[in-house]
Amino acid sequence: MLPFDDRDGVIWYDGALVPWRNANLHVLTHGLHYASCIFEGERAYGGEIFKATEHHQRLHKSAEIMGFEIPYSVADIDVAAAEVLKANGISDGYIRPVAWRGSEMMGVSAQKTRIHLAIAAWEWPTYFTPEARLEGIRMTEGKYRRPDPRTAPVHSKAAGLYMICTLSKHEAEQQGFNDALMLDWRGQVAEATGANIFLVQDGKLHTPTPDCFLNGITRQTVIDLARQRGYEVIERAIMPEEFAKTQEVFICGTAVEVTPVREIDQYSFTPGEITLNLMKDYDALVNRTHDMAAQTSTSAA
Ligand code: PMP
Numbered sequence: 001m002l003p004f005d006d007r008d009g010v011i012w013y014d015g016a017l018v019p020w021r022n023a024n025l026h027v028l029t030h031g032l033h034y035a036s037c038i039f040e041g042e043r044a045y046g047g048e049i050f051k052a053t054e055h056h057q058r059l060h061k062s063a064e065i066m067g068f069e070i071p072y073s074v075a076d077i078d079v080a081a082a083e084v085l086k087a088n089g090i091s092d093g094y095i096r097p098v099a100w101r102g103s104e105m106m107g108v109s110a111q112k113t114r115i116h117l118a119i120a121a122w123e124w125p126t127y128f129t130p131e132a133r134l135e136g137i138r139m140t141e142g143k144y145r146r147p148d149p150r151t152a153p154v155h156s157k158a159a160g161l162y163m164i165c166t167l168s169k170h171e172a173e174q175q176g177f178n179d180a181l182m183l184d185w186r187g188q189v190a191e192a193t194g195a196n197i198f199l200v201q202d203g204k205l206h207t208p209t210p211d212c213f214l215n216g217i218t219r220q221t222v223i224d225l226a227r228q229r230g231y232e233v234i235e236r237a238i239m240p241e242e243f244a245k246t247q248e249v250f251i252c253g254t255a256v257e258v259t260p261v262r263e264i265d266q267y268s269f270t271p272g273e274i275t276l277n278l279m280k281d282y283d284a285l286v287n288r289t290h291d292m293a294a295q296t297s298t299s300a301a
Helices: 032-034 052-065 075-088 132-133 159-174 215-226 242-244 273-300
Strands: 010-013 017-019 037-039 044-045 092-102 115-123 137-143 179-183 190-193 196-201 204-210 235-236 248-253 255-263
Touching: 010 075, 017 075, 017 132, 017 255, 032 092, 037 052, 037 159, 044 273, 052 075, 052 092, 052 215, 115 190, 132 196, 132 255, 132 273, 159 179, 190 204, 196 215, 196 242, 204 215, 215 248, 215 255, 215 273, 248 273, 255 273
Parallel strands: 137 179, 137 255, 204 235
Antiparallel strands: 010 017, 010 115, 037 092, 044 092, 092 115, 179 190, 196 204, 196 248, 248 255
16 A cells, blocks of 8 residues: 555645645644544545535535635635546546644644645546445444534544544454444443444334534435435434344445444344445436536536
8 A cells, every 4th residue: 555645646735736645744733643634535536526515515514614714705715626537637536625724823822823725636436346245334322422512512523533433443344343333421322433323124214413522414414315215214313222123224425325233232234125225326426417517528528
């Protein structure tokens, strides 16, 4: 695997495309020391970023929650992200915008720091076939819990909130699992370390109310897709004991898309019809976005 700081290509950095290896920052950067940093994770399918504007609106919102303003509009970022994708010749890939406080001040107070924005993109095809993905992943409860909204800016996609995700995921991986299940501060089921979670009970979908973690863009998309199919979707508090009466579980997020779960500690699930249908619908939707874009560019040409 090539390290991420030593690759060919270009990165959009504070308004200009720079050679990949030159997209650097100083070690004395507020975002690095004090986690005044927020980011996005997006996927492109067939050269089109799925729900780009929603991601860039969330980027702005994350910054606002963290008390800073990104010096580029959502529309500017939509254009810049598309430019990065094109300049690197990427069709199926991942896009990572990141914004942070700079080096003008180095202390808890950082009101006068400059706000920086960079956007990188790299190839990341979906390498699992639906059959392979259907086997499902294995999860274990993580040792950290999603914090009370009174103790952290939980609705910001802030770098600092990933500290407990990395620790929980590392521990799960060291025990041979694929990911950790994160409960929240009350002991309710919250999410995975980088994706939201759904349970299927007696033909209905249940998902935790996102009151202390991200209401993912994929989560909202899956809820729409499920309702279009006529499935009932219930957002509510879910306790982990309920896994005993749950037939199917899946996680969803930009990176993992819709991925079935076959095990969470002592509980086992069989990826079933509802999960499979939503995987198919999600695949069709992201590809349809691509086809529509292709049609648009054909008619424009
Ligand atoms: N929760 C966490 C902790 C995440 O990192 C992500 C990925 N951004 C999600 C949920 C899902 O969000 P989305 O569907 O917008 O990618």
